[in-house]
Amino acid sequence: MREFEKLKKSILNDYPRLGLEDNFKFACHPGVPCFNDCCADINIFLTPYDIIRMKNHLNISSNEFLEKYTLSPIDENQRHPVIMLKMNDDDKKKCPFVTDKGCSIYSDRPWSCRMYPLGLASPSESIKNEGEFYFLMRDDFCKGFEEDGEWTIKGWIGDQGIEPYDDAGKLFKEISLHPFFDSGKSLSPQKIEMLYMVCYDIDRFREFLFESSFFDRFEVDEKTKEQIKNDDVELFGFGVKWLKFSLFGEKTIEIKDEAVKTAKMKKK
Ligand code: SF4
Ligand code: SF4
Numbered sequence: 001m002r003e004f005e006k007l008k009k010s011i012l013n014d015y016p017r018l019g020l021e022d023n024f025k026f027a028c029h030p031g032v033p034c035f036n037d038c039c040a041d042i043n044i045f046l047t048p049y050d051i052i053r054m055k056n057h058l059n060i061s062s063n064e065f066l067e068k069y070t071l072s073p074i075d076e077n078q079r080h081p082v083i084m085l086k087m088n089d090d091d092k093k094k095c096p097f098v099t100d101k102g103c104s105i106y107s108d109r110p111w112s113c114r115m116y117p118l119g120l121a122s123p124s125e126s127i128k129n130e131g132e133f134y135f136l137m138r139d140d141f142c143k144g145f146e147e148d149g150e151w152t153i154k155g156w157i158g159d160q161g162i163e164p165y166d167d168a169g170k171l172f173k174e175i176s177l178h179p180f181f182d183s184g185k186s187l188s189p190q191k192i193e194m195l196y197m198v199c200y201d202i203d204r205f206r207e208f209l210f211e212s213s214f215f216d217r218f219e220v221d222e223k224t225k226e227q228i229k230n231d232d233v234e235l236f237g238f239g240v241k242w243l244k245f246s247l248f249g250e251k252t253i254e255i256k257d258e259a260v261k262t263a264k265m266k267k268k
Pocket of ligand 1 (some may be wrong): 099
């Protein structure tokens with residue numbers, strides 16, 4: 001993780017900042033001499049939406065996916081849990097999803113695999129006058145830069161189907177880049193566990209909602225209940241509201257009057 005922090009600093013200081021209309025030359029296809037070389041020994045951080053797409057592609061629960069395919073490295077400077085794709089335990093440390101023909105989960109591959117060779121830097125709120133910017137990762141092993149192919153950043157993002165990933169990413173940033181973390185405060189272990197469950201173990205979050213007294217205590221209309229029962233992305237959106245309420249004390253969820261009365265009675 002220290003290496004990651006070093007890389008982050010270098011990206012913010014040294015990499016040229018690219019905007020949506022900037023161009024780059026690149027193409028990737030099964031004919032490139034480096035085909036699949038980028039799918040081994042690599043740090044891939046997974047977003048909540050990545051996990052939803054991948055576990056649904058594999059038709060397994062979020063919990064099974066996390067157990068089988070991910071690591072959650074701990075670092076003292078970390079503000080909240082992060083999840084990484086676990087490479088195979090072999091000489092080449094290949095991605096568990098790479099095959100001779102390419103990515104076996106291509107239609108649901110993670111955000112960073114879609115974006116490559118582009119990266120997106122999101123400086124935290126504490127860095128003044130800095131917005132998000134794109135940058136190019138010019139890895140020596142990648143021969144895609146020698147191929148014919150001209151892209152704008154905007155064109156690449158459209159071609160790679162990034163939009164739903166970015167929509168869910170904006171929601172995630174409401175938590176991961178929350179000003180609470182810039183104030184130097186940290187979350188209790190229980191709150192970190194809640195954040196982990198909502199962001200990464202979405203099927204367990206659904207169980208938490210539907211198999212507890214949650215709906216007796218909080219106002220949630222029937223339409224929303226139905227949506228979050230059947231749709232992981234809707235559920236994650238609701239989860240972000242719940243996290244803002246339960247972690248940061250924002251008024252994003254309403255407590256039922258009866259629950260307030262019962263709490264007052266118990267206090268007496
Ligand atoms: S998920 Fe697919 S594209 Fe991404 S590293 Fe693995 S095999 Fe490659
Ligand atoms: S290394 Fe670059 S060109 Fe080669 S397969 Fe990966 S992304 Fe494509």
